Amino acid sequence: MTPLPHDFASLEARITADYPSLSRRLQQTAKFLLDHPQEVAFATVAQLAQQAGVTPSTLIRFSNSFGFSGFSEMQQLFRARLFDELPNYNERIRAVRTATGETPDSAQLLWEFATANQEALSQLPGRIAPEQLEQALDIFERAKAVHLMGARRSFTVASYMTYALHHIDKPAFLMNGLGGMYDEQLKAVSHEDALLVISFAPYAEESTEVAKQAHARGIPLVVLTDSTLSPLVRLADVALIVHEAEVKGFRGLTASLCLAQTLAIALGVRQDTARA
Incomplete structure (x- = not known):
């Protein structure tokens, strides 16, 4: 069975390889998708179908033919591509406006962000297995100190957890890479400590390298990431997927x-409880 494409590059390669065997309508769809990846990332199925000159069901059939459960699942790969290529927020805003023709007002954005975050929170308990939480807590409890590392967007989470651990009197150290000294900070982590690395797609190179070195040294490692395909997962003693x-x-x-x-x-x- 052919594996499901896990990023835009692998999807593009699959579409290119399968293109000659596709029906005329699916070939038309494939050409439009690959020629207009920015629009595909954000527009609705109805909008894209109209632009491509096909029916919405054709887009869904196209995504199904490549193993996806629906068009939105395939669309996530197009969005991930833009996360990699458009790190600047102003560029993303322009990309959304170009693709959708929308200029949302502040009240609409607040409603959309609040609703989306509520949904993410409601799904969180069902995505994290209780035994994974307990395994991560076992590692942190045994550790003399917990070291935390999160680069770029993940820094906020690492910084907050360092703050929280200080308030429960758990020795905690934030690996901030000041002066580019991640390697030097990692040397301060002993086998009696634990390391938490937080990283989300497109996965900061610094985070992956720290995790690799910690794994090689046998340092107890917990990772918080966003996919089982994250390069951090195979290195971790416990991986928490959010x-x-x-x-x-x-x-x-x-x-x-x-x-x-x-x-x-x-x-x-x-x-x-242990002190009681």
Whole structure:
């Protein structure tokens, strides 16, 4: 069975390879999708069908033919491509406006972000297995100190959890890479400590490298990431997978912060019970 494409590059390669065997209508769809990836990332099925000159059901049939459960699942790969190529928020805003023709007002954006984050939070408990939480807490409880690393967008989560751990009297150190000294900070982590690395697509190179070195040294490693395909997962003793809200190409941190708070407070409860 051919594996499901996991990023835009692999999807593009599959479409290119299968193109000669596709029906005329699906070939028309394939050409439009690959020629207009920015529009595909954000427009609705109805909008894209009209632009491509096909029916909405043809777009759904096209995505199904490549193993996706629906068009929105395939569309996520087009969006991920833009996350990689358009790190600047102004560029993303322009991309959304070009693709959808929309100029949302502040009240509409607030409603959309609030609704999306509520949904991400409601799904979080069902996505994190209780045994995974307990395994991560076991590692943190045994550790003399917890070191935390999150680059770029993930820095907010790592910084907050460092703050929370200090407030439950757990020694915690934020690896901030000041002066580019991630390697030097990692050397301060002993085998009696634990490391939490937080990274989301497109996965900061610094985070992956720190995780690789920690894994090679046998340092207990917990990762918080957004996909089982994340390069961090295979390196971790425990991997916690979080799916964040995404609105018009902008992803939140609500679920990750909630999970970080849960880990810190649950660890505090454990420590308090042990002292009682």
